[in-house]
Amino acid sequence: MDEIPRKIDLGAVGVWRHGRTEPGLAAELERLGYGTLWLGGVNDPDLTEAEQLLDATENLVVATGIVNIWSHPAERVARSYRRIAERHPDRFLLGIGAGHPEATKEFVRPYEALNDYLDVLDAGGVPVARRALAALGPRVLRLARDRTAAAHPYLVTAEHTRGARDILGAGPLLAPEQKVVLETDPAKARAIGDATLGFYLGLANYVGNLRRLGFDDADFADGGSDRLFDALIVHGDTARVAKGVRAHLEAGADHVALQVLHPDGTDPLPAYRALAGALGLGLGGSEARE
Template identity: 80%
Template sequence: MAEITDKIDLGAVGVWRHEKTDPELAVALEGLGYGTLWLGNVTDPELTEVERLLDATERLVLATGIVNIWSNPAEDIVRSYRRIAERHADRFLLGIGAGHREMTQEFVRPYQALNDYLDALDAGGVPVARRALAALGPRVLRLAADRSAAAHPYLVTPEHTRKAREIIGAGTLLAPEQKVVLETDRSRARAKGDGTLALYLGLSNYVANLRRLGFDDTDFADGGSGRLFDALILHGGTAEVAEGLRAHLEAGADHVTLQLLGGTGDDPDPLPGYRALAEELGIAG
């Protein structure tokens, strides 16, 4: 296996995508200065898309956000990791997580299941320095700090980022996800983002985390309150959105990964939005 350097460099800003990503878009994101491309909802234990995108790029880090531990046997993931790391050891971060009780029939004792999975990764030679853990609450954040290189909170605020940094300390990478709508008209922004937000309000782990941040039942009704929408989905022009992304870095994140919902205005193509944000953030190559 190729030599592993101590720390992986995610860059300050990355892109998080649910959708299958064409290699051409990955190359474009690399050229714009984004450090990492996060692939959500990974269902292929062979990790073929990860390898395909790494092969197409030169510097971009690929991270899984996440490999679900219930649907991807550890031995398969170990084998896939070792294959990919032979050529791309310093550009692949294996993010794992327990997913959601409502979507996983096997969801029993998830904390122990995460530990068991990490034990299997240890036994298979997957380095701690190339692992990330999806983490929201204090217990799993501490586990991420103890047994991985990075914590990857999802659907969070800069206040959560600040609290997470206090929990994990200085030695663990903190890489929160942040949803973004490039739309200055608030009603149009909500039209683009409300459906996405409503999906997560039916999942108990996200709701529990939002309660810890001070939200309550009034915020979770009818697809989410205006207060909740404003806290979880950055919206506005590029300057306003860039300021919100920087708020995570100022709160203690090492890296923030943006999930762009829709394109810019009426254009569904995400690339102009990625380009405008890269320029505003000062990362554009």
């Protein structure tokens, strides 16, 4: 573990999933050409789900998006990282973040808390090259640049990606999350995505970031304006969604983590299959950037 690991390869496009992902789905996403599977809402500091998904795949990178610093002790997370990295070198990225104050009573001085957490990861043998930081604002983006391998912004636009790349410079990886709905009827797309967007509009850190991007109170009212919805949730046919993904790559992202929103009780896999084809992932992912 003393050797400095090489830069991790996330691929151009990955998948962001909230809730448990079955190993069979992870294997199918790998077969389709997605480079990384992001695990949202990690609840286990032992990171057993990440290990199980790595066991079930051969080349897929698994990333945590995110491990919450307030509820997952850094020493235990570092031990978990070492266990997994020994079995699956170059395939696990430890993403950490401070979450949001509405869900965490301990949320005090988050920037300092992130720095302290990274200190413990340093001492615990988690290399800079294998960790990422959830980052929205300039200060935390600079922290991601200085102390991790990657920034992982969530609920952002391609405009944010462009500004984040300017702050990060050429070295660190930039891996924004992008919500998508494969639905050509705008009203039906809104019906699928409204609840998700409305949840995040109740969280101060996301609203603050959106204000920096030029949105205002009118955009946040009544579950979000059409303008805000269209900016944050790419919807339409596969060609339009693929164009939205490429917008992040053209703005400076190295990787885009797709979160497919779909009606409750339906299978998202057909959407991932269709998007893999539209993005040319079966050809190794190179066409995603074209």
